[in-house]
Amino acid sequence: MLEIRNLQASVDGKPILRGIDLSVKAGEVHAIMGPNGSGKSTLAQVLAGRDTFAVTGGTVFYQGVDILPMAPEERAREGIFLAFQYPVEIPGVSNVYLLKAALNNIRQHRGQAELDAMEFLALIKQKMKQMEMNEDLLYRAVNEGFSGGEKKRNEILQMAVLEPKLAILDETDSGLDIDALQIVAKGINALRSPQRAMILVTHYQRLLDYVVPDFVHVLAQGKIVRSGGKELALELEERGYGWLEGAEAAARPAENA
Amino acid sequence: MTATANRLAELMDREYPHGFVSDVAADTVPRGLSEETVRLISARKNEPAFMLEWRLKAFRHWLTMSEPKWSTARYPAVDYQDIIYYSAPKSMQDRPQSLADVDPELLRTYEKLGVPLKEREMLAGVAIDAVFDSVSVGTTFKDKLAELGIIFGSFSDAVREHPDLVQQYLGSVVPYADNFFAALNAAVFSDGSFCYIPPGVRCPMELSTYFRINARDTGQFERTLIIADAGAYVSYLEGCTAPMRDENQLHAAVVELVALDHARIKYSTVQNWYPGDKDGKGGIYNFVTKRGECRGAGSHISWTQVETGSAITWKYPSCILRGDDSIGEFHSVALTNNRQQADTGSKMIHIGRNTKSTIVSKGISAGHGQNAYRGLVKILKSAEGARNYSQCDSLLLGDQCAAHTFPYIEVKNPTARVEHEASTSRIGEDQLFYCQQRGISVEDAVSMIVNGFCKEVFKELPMEFAVEAQKLMSVSLEGSVG
Ligand SMILES: Nc1ncnc2c1ncn2[C@@H]1O[C@H](COP(=O)(O)OP(=O)(O)OP(=O)(O)O)[C@@H](O)[C@H]1O
Ligand SMILES: [Mg+2]
Numbered sequence: 001m002l003e004i005r006n007l008q009a010s011v012d013g014k015p016i017l018r019g020i021d022l023s024v025k026a027g028e029v030h031a032i033m034g035p036n037g038s039g040k041s042t043l044a045q046v047l048a049g050r051d052t053f054a055v056t057g058g059t060v061f062y063q064g065v066d067i068l069p070m071a072p073e074e075r076a077r078e079g080i081f082l083a084f085q086y087p088v089e090i091p092g093v094s095n096v097y098l099l100k101a102a103l104n105n106i107r108q109h110r111g112q113a114e115l116d117a118m119e120f121l122a123l124i125k126q127k128m129k130q131m132e133m134n135e136d137l138l139y140r141a142v143n144e145g146f147s148g149g150e151k152k153r154n155e156i157l158q159m160a161v162l163e164p165k166l167a168i169l170d171e172t173d174s175g176l177d178i179d180a181l182q183i184v185a186k187g188i189n190a191l192r193s194p195q196r197a198m199i200l201v202t203h204y205q206r207l208l209d210y211v212v213p214d215f216v217h218v219l220a221q222g223k224i225v226r227s228g229g230k231e232l233a234l235e236l237e238e239r240g241y242g243w244l245e246g247a248e249a250a251a252r253p254a255e256n257a
Numbered sequence: 258m259t260a261t262a263n264r265l266a267e268l269m270d271r272e273y274p275h276g277f278v279s280d281v282a283a284d285t286v287p288r289g290l291s292e293e294t295v296r297l298i299s300a301r302k303n304e305p306a307f308m309l310e311w312r313l314k315a316f317r318h319w320l321t322m323s324e325p326k327w328s329t330a331r332y333p334a335v336d337y338q339d340i341i342y343y344s345a346p347k348s349m350q351d352r353p354q355s356l357a358d359v360d361p362e363l364l365r366t367y368e369k370l371g372v373p374l375k376e377r378e379m380l381a382g383v384a385i386d387a388v389f390d391s392v393s394v395g396t397t398f399k400d401k402l403a404e405l406g407i408i409f410g411s412f413s414d415a416v417r418e419h420p421d422l423v424q425q426y427l428g429s430v431v432p433y434a435d436n437f438f439a440a441l442n443a444a445v446f447s448d449g450s451f452c453y454i455p456p457g458v459r460c461p462m463e464l465s466t467y468f469r470i471n472a473r474d475t476g477q478f479e480r481t482l483i484i485a486d487a488g489a490y491v492s493y494l495e496g497c498t499a500p501m502r503d504e505n506q507l508h509a510a511v512v513e514l515v516a517l518d519h520a521r522i523k524y525s526t527v528q529n530w531y532p533g534d535k536d537g538k539g540g541i542y543n544f545v546t547k548r549g550e551c552r553g554a555g556s557h558i559s560w561t562q563v564e565t566g567s568a569i570t571w572k573y574p575s576c577i578l579r580g581d582d583s584i585g586e587f588h589s590v591a592l593t594n595n596r597q598q599a600d601t602g603s604k605m606i607h608i609g610r611n612t613k614s615t616i617v618s619k620g621i622s623a624g625h626g627q628n629a630y631r632g633l634v635k636i637l638k639s640a641e642g643a644r645n646y647s648q649c650d651s652l653l654l655g656d657q658c659a660a661h662t663f664p665y666i667e668v669k670n671p672t673a674r675v676e677h678e679a680s681t682s683r684i685g686e687d688q689l690f691y692c693q694q695r696g697i698s699v700e701d702a703v704s705m706i707v708n709g710f711c712k713e714v715f716k717e718l719p720m721e722f723a724v725e726a727q728k729l730m731s732v733s734l735e736g737s738v739g
Binding site for chain 2: 048049050052071072073076077081082084087088089090091092093094097098099101102105106109141158162
């Protein structure tokens with residue numbers, strides 16, 4: 001589904017991703033871990049098409065298509081979803097309005113009929129119930145004044161409604177209380193299917209207890225320095241990133257070493 | 258014959274080479290402004306003596322005034338001698354009695370502008386007093402309104418048919434000496450709309466005028482006078498559009514509203530005159546004086562405007578709250594894109610006791626647009642218990658544009674309460690990316706955010722206008738991002 005080869009990206013001439021290789025097949029869940037500032041969010045945003053980051057090398061194929069020339073909204077319509085680490089507030093635009101516009105754009109792209117207001121509300125109310133979210137949030141401005149946890153749940157609600165093929169969740173577990181974490185995990189698991197793939201960016205094993213990954217990768221200094229199965233996450237939890245230092249040093253370019 | 262009359266006759270006989278852009282033969286007075294021009298206009302319109310007198314007083318006063326320089330707008334000097342002050346579509350000389358009699362070319366022009374008179378008349382139940390250049394050409398529903406005693410039609414008709422009403426109210430809210438452009442308008446105004454709602458009558462339909470600027474180099478000087486007698490209600494819509502063209506055109510309209518005891522006037526405007534091209538070439542200079550007086554106790558005037566057009570807008574719809582317990586409102590969206598400049602706001606003058614006013618101003622700047630809010634809230638000594646709430650928000654798209662806020666507050670009565678809130682925000686790249694990531698294009702995201710920003714004002718517009726306004730915002734912002 002997703003083939004990343006030697007992906008390099010920089011911001012203001014400063015390299016951040018230094019050659020990422022990653023292959024994700026339909027049905028798989030990959031966890032990406034790694035220290036702060038290692039480039040996890042950058043990778044997620046580059047995949048979603050954010051132009052703040054200049055892609056300086058490598059390729060990204062999604063469903064066999066080179067997506068690097070595609071605009072962010074085209075990628076989204078093709079089924080790539082990013083749950084933001086920091087969901088953005090949009091004053092004046094109600095949550096329900098954004099969601100409806102998003103869904104109808106994506107449905108139109110898939111050749112499906114637009115949902116009318118009644119059908120849409122029925123769908124969204126059902127999904128909100130799953131996420132145990134207060135319906136008031138629908139009519140408030142997008143993320144404005146939402147608590148940290150409400151914002152994260154809102155991201156998963158959007159994902160549940162938009163039903164992407166490739167979901168990239170950037171630290172969706174951060175800032176959630178224990179109950180919320182379970183609800184969010186349930187929401188994620190509900191979407192797991194042989195047709196879908198997920199990339200979970202996380203710092204904590206506790207999400208991975210609920211959403212068990214097929215692969216775990218460690219990103220350091222803009223490179224994947226270690227890949228393994230779900231036990232790698234447990235090992236990291238026990239030993240921290242320190243024991244990977246050697247690998248990290250290997251990943252570091254010569255001028256920084 | 259006097260020299261003037263001689264000259265007049267001579268002028269009347271002359272043929273003018275400046276035809277209409279849309280091929281409607283125009284009957285135009287020569288370029289330039291003098292006492293003779295004023296007399297000529299008045300004569301053309303067969304006006305009674307009081308009108309000519311008033312125009313001449315205005316003209317003489319105008320000669321002593323100079324163009325205001327205090328606004329933030331910058332533009333090349335206007336040559337008042339290079340303007341044609343009067344032009345009427347030729348087919349008007351034998352007044353069309355119904356739309357069937359209207360010049361088909363004219364009707365086609367309206368169609369092109371998306372103002373199909375006929376359809377609107379039937380579909381929306383709106384009575385339209387359409388102003389093509391300077392003279393009203395089609396007034397509908399006049400009979401239906403007449404049954405209720407409502408007078409609605411062109412200003413010229415009102416001068417002929419209801420001279421007493423005109424004489425009583427003309428200039429009673431905006432005196433001819435009020436300001437430079439108001440004086441100019443008083444001297445040379447060609448036509449406009451007149452509306453009188455008798456006591457206790459609720460006007461059953463939205464009254465509407467469509468303005469259009471068409472004749473080359475023709476200054477537009479419309480004058481509108483609306484009177485709601487005791488307990489009356491009227492909602493009035495003004496909408497305008499202009500075709501692409503190159504020369505700057507001056508437009509100096511005057512609108513006067515009078516609300517007597519417990520009367521209510523809602524005045525809504527959607528303005529999308531030609532703003533000039535991307536580099537600011539061409540476009541309309543829109544220097545308007547709009548003022549309403551809540552003359553009676555418990556009367557209520559609200560101005561709602563959506564301004565997206567014109568190269569330069571200079572406009573402060575205001576309310577004089579004279580009657581006790583009267584209410585004034587101003588809800589405005591002003592958008593400037595490319596090289597457009599807007600200096601707009603409102604004045605609320607509290608005179609009566611327990612008078613209330615609300616100002617909600619939303620300024621949007623994109624491209625190199627300059628948007629200034631200028632507002633005055635003045636509470637006189639007599640205005641015991643007066644209240645004002647002003648809210649002034651600016652939204653910026655990109656980093657080449659600017660917003661300025663100039664709120665002036667004068668309070669002479671200690672019991673008054675005045676609140677002012679202001680905010681400035683910018684549509685951020687992160688907001689746009691967030692929307693894009695949800696499958697929404699940048700254009701749609703911008704118009705979604707802009708419409709969200711304007712929601713509070715749009716909800717004050719009549720339904721049909723609100724939809725138009727939303728579309729207009731998207732069209733006006735085209736090419737401003739991405
Ligand atoms: N717009 C930007 N301008 C400059 N530097 C940036 C920008 N975006 C990211 N960076 C830098 O790139 C590096 C990687 O950032 P990124 O957000 O991808 O880290 P991360 O792995 O997601 O970290 P965290 O675990 O803290 O979320 C950091 O050093 C960050 O400061
Ligand atoms: Mg991050």
